Amino acid sequence: MTTLDADEFAEPLPATRRALLRRVALGQVEGRAPSLVGAVVREGKLVWTGSRSCVEGHAPDADTQYRIGSLTKTFVAVLVMRLRDEGLLDLGDPLAKHLDVPEAGGATVAQLLSHTAGLAAEPRGPWWERTPGALRPETADVFGERPVVYPAGRRHHYSNPGFALLGALVERLRGAPWGQVLTREVLEPLGMGRTSLEPRAPHAGGWAVHPWADVILPEPAEDTGRMGPAGQLWSTAGDLARFAAFLLDGDERVLGAESLAEMRAPAVAPEEGDWDGGYGLGTxxxxxxxxxLHGHTGSMPGFLASLWVSPEDRLAGIALANATSGPTIGAIAADLIEIVAEHEPRIPAPWRPLLEADPALLALTGPWYWGARPYHLRLRADRGLELSPAAGAGRASRFRAEPDGTWTGLDGYYAGETLRVVEGEGDAPAHLDLGTFVFTREPYGPEGVVPGGVDPEGWRGL
Known part of the structure; x- marks a missing residue:
């Protein structure tokens, strides 16, 4: 007999594995990549890897390093969120509070994380990804003649120098190089021993593929120095699987689930004509x-990378290639998720009741009315509350209990808002106060409770 747990953590079924390998093979052939590795994470466990290579007998595996480019930014964002959670900075702090950088001092930490600081997309000097970091030895050296191209906070404009500044911020507040901080605070706790700033064998070599001929050219792999936080890291499918599991559920040794949820909440409006994409805080x-899906893509000369996580399906897809261009790496990683989700839909965990029924909580459940509109308030098995319209769409939210007896909205219209229970006579609550809105047990409840009052003659016919 197959149990739920065994099924969730087992490797995909043969037909699913074939479909996954076919997608990786198509990606390698159509993208003309020297090699391509794919991986799937289910319920936090690496359950499948597959690869294709142009060299017979030398296919890479989950322990082969590739350069992951801008996926580095999500790691740096985790470091910044750790600083926030420790109280060493606020996301609303102007950068100038912590770093002497006149070119970007007015931008906030959150704007740097979400690429809304208005900074230029690239640093000064020659193509930074293919030249030594020694060309930009100091933080101020990442700025060109026009460091700011938009007013801060006005629009999303992807900025590699912005993440160079975040790396410098980490160094300033930790008193150590950002790479050392990353290893100590993130990589080691998560068991990511094959993720590093420099390549470690076995690793793939980076290649450019000629656009009009099936010939290849080796790409340089430079240490980008101050620009490293924008795209320096090397990693493996196995290590990225561990990072995907962390992004899904969090790890209190590194960053909690609430802070990770904050990172993947949309921080900016999508670009015009691109309503299928957006950006959070480093995600x-x-x-x-x-x-x-949330995660990140990455590219550096000779390499492409992508990691996507689907919280609803409890799945993650990873794709790595050693080609400067060609494979649609983001689509490949997303397709790996879709293949598993469609071939083997997630089996939900069994419903289980509360271990103990609290009479005070039970008294809150049932119908409530916002004016004349009916709502249902349910008590969930995790002792949270869920408020939703009795019919149709509307302002539905889940709530978490707080030590002071109030409740905090977790999502929807009332996210972050406070729900208070106003006591009545006996054990029955009189009404609910939700962000100043009053919910009563009957439509337009007693006079004096509903703001603005209720007509003393009450309900009537025409």
């Missing part, structure tokens, strides 16, 4: 095949 957001 890319996309819709693919009707699914909401």
């Amino acid at each position: 890319q957001l996309i819709r693919h095949g009707g699914r909401y």
